[in-house]
Each structure stands twice: as structure tokens, then as C-alpha cells.
Amino acid sequence: MEFSSKLLENAVNEMSQLPGIGKRTALRLVLHLLKQPEERTSFLSQALMNLRSGINFCASCHNISDTELCEICASPKRDESIVCVVEDIRDVMAIENTSQYIGLYHVLGGKISPMEGVGPQNLNIASLVNKVKKGTVKELIFALSSTMEGDTTNFYIYRQLEGLEVTTSTIARGISVGDELEYTDEVTLGRSILNRVPFESSIKAN
Numbered sequence: 001m002e003f004s005s006k007l008l009e010n011a012v013n014e015m016s017q018l019p020g021i022g023k024r025t026a027l028r029l030v031l032h033l034l035k036q037p038e039e040r041t042s043f044l045s046q047a048l049m050n051l052r053s054g055i056n057f058c059a060s061c062h063n064i065s066d067t068e069l070c071e072i073c074a075s076p077k078r079d080e081s082i083v084c085v086v087e088d089i090r091d092v093m094a095i096e097n098t099s100q101y102i103g104l105y106h107v108l109g110g111k112i113s114p115m116e117g118v119g120p121q122n123l124n125i126a127s128l129v130n131k132v133k134k135g136t137v138k139e140l141i142f143a144l145s146s147t148m149e150g151d152t153t154n155f156y157i158y159r160q161l162e163g164l165e166v167t168t169s170t171i172a173r174g175i176s177v178g179d180e181l182e183y184t185d186e187v188t189l190g191r192s193i194l195n196r197v198p199f200e201s202s203i204k205a206n
């Protein structure tokens with residue numbers, strides 16, 4: 001791509017570093033910003049800078065939060081005896097959108113993936129096991145994507161919980177294999193949480 005301006009080229013190059021944004025899309029976005037009033041760009045860059053410098057993760061569930069405990073963990077309306085184990089923050093948002101779930105979350109920060117060099121120690125698994133050891137959690141719902149990495153992660157956690165007083169379940173797999181939670185429609189996702197099945201039976205089925 002040939003640019004008539006170095007400034008334009010730099011902006012397009014930076015923008016196209018984002019996932020899913022190719023050079024053409026980056027150019028379209030940059031030209032769009034140039035057509036907007038100048039403060040639009042200031043608001044955008046300031047919001048991104050503030051996000052980076054002020055970002056905080058909930059001390060309990062590792063969700064992104066502006067406060068030490070996120071709004072979900074801090075809410076007296078939530079049922080702290082149920083914890084839904086998810087891969088990342090987008091899953092929390094997707095499940096919250098269903099309005100079908102009143103428990104808490106635990107954000108792992110990824111899945112076990114030897115191919116990508118992600119081991120259990122790179123994820124928020126130890127803090128999950130400690131949480132269960134405290135005794136307030138009665139049920140863990142595994143809501144990782146149904147990929148081999150997701151299954152491996154579920155099983156690893158399940159093994160870590162052996163001997164502890166906790167029920168494990170997995171969201172009903174009406175969601176076809178390989179689908180990411182965030183792309184599943186709210187009704188299907190809501191239903192799959194309500195119709196969750198004991199984790200043991202999901203292992204036997206495989």
C-alpha cells in the first residue's frame with residue numbers, strides 16, 4: 001500500500017496491528033477519524049491510555065474491574081455458592097447478557113495449551129482451587145469452549161478438586177464443538193447454563 005503521507009502510513013500501520021484489522025480496514029478507520037471533529041480522536045486515545053494505566057483485575061474472580069472487587073463479586077444479590085469457570089472476560093460478558101445466571105465467575109485467563117506454551121501455572125487455576133478449599137463454593141460450572149484445550153483444562157481442574165466438597169458440572173453442549181461462547185446466541189447460551197450436566201457424565205460421554 002502506497003501512502004501519500006508518513007503520518008497516515010504510521011497511523012494505518014499501528015491500527016492494523018489489532019486482531020482482525022487488515023491494512024484496508026485500518027485505512028478506512030483512520031480516514032473516518034480524520035473526517036470526525038478532532039476531539040473524537042482525543043477521546044479515543046485518552047480512553048485507551050486510561051484503560052492501560054488504570055486497568056485492574058478483580059482480586060477474587062480476575063475479571064476486569066475498576067475496583068478491587070468487581071461489581072459481580074461485590075453484589076449481595078449474587079449466589080456465591082456457584083462459580084462459573086470461564087476462559088476470558090468476553091465469556092463473562094456473554095453469560096451476563098443471558099440474564100440466566102446469578103452465581104459468580106472465575107476467569108482463568110486462557111486454556112491449557114502445550115502447543116502455545118500455556119501450562120496450568122500460567123492460568124488462574126491455583127486461586128480457583130484455593131477458593132474451593134475455603135468451603136463456600138458448592139458447585140463449579142465449567143463453561144470453557146468445547147475444544148481439546150478446553151476439555152484438557154476442565155479435566156485438569158477437576159483432578160485438582162479431588163477430595164474437596166464441590167459438585168462439578170459443565171454447560172450443556174447444545175453449543176456445537178468449536179463454537180466460542182461469545183458467538184453463541186443468548187437464548188442458547190442461557191439454556192445451556194440452566195441445563196448443565198454433571199461433569200462426570202460429560203467425561204463418560206466422550
Ligand SMILES: [Zn+2]
Pocket residue numbers: 058059060061062063069070071072073074
Ligand atoms: Zn470479581
